[in-house]
Amino acid sequence: MKMKKRSGISRIIYAGLYSYRGLRHNFIYEAAIRQEIIAATIMIPLACWLDVTTSERLFLICSILLVIIIELLNTAIEAAIDRISLDYHELSGLAKDTGSAAVFVSLLLCSIVWLMIGIPLLK
Numbered sequence: 001m002k003m004k005k006r007s008g009i010s011r012i013i014y015a016g017l018y019s020y021r022g023l024r025h026n027f028i029y030e031a032a033i034r035q036e037i038i039a040a041t042i043m044i045p046l047a048c049w050l051d052v053t054t055s056e057r058l059f060l061i062c063s064i065l066l067v068i069i070i071e072l073l074n075t076a077i078e079a080a081i082d083r084i085s086l087d088y089h090e091l092s093g094l095a096k097d098t099g100s101a102a103v104f105v106s107l108l109l110c111s112i113v114w115l116m117i118g119i120p121l122l123k
Contacts, residue, residue, distance in 0.1 A: 022072070023072075026072060026075055030071075032071055032103070033068070033072065033075065036064075036067055036068050036071055039064070040064045040065070040068060043060070043064050043114075044061055044064060047060035047061050047064075048061075050118075050121065051121070052117060052121070056117045059113050059117065060113060060114060060117060063110040063113040063114065064110060066106050066109065066110065067103070067106045067107055070102050070103050070105075070106040071103050071106075073099065073102070074099035074102060074103050077095055077096065077098075077099040078096055078099065081095050081096060
């Protein structure tokens, strides 16, 4: 049976509600998301306070948000894999490991951006 798709303002409202539900669930049940959101609540105001150019400020903030985005996608991958089966399978492990690697690379990128912009401020 085909479900009727929402349109207009109704679609926007429901999309917002689904996003809120996802963020709330992840904040409550996923320690990594909690840690990254707490870090973002400190680092984003810091990025706004630092004496940097608008472009640098944008890089600082976007690098933090990218980590959270990648972490959310990693959690979605893990949930989908676990929904399929909790049994070990090489491809399931590869999917989870690849998601984890994406989080690591985003954290590395965030660190590089903050160091490259922050180190000259220390001089």
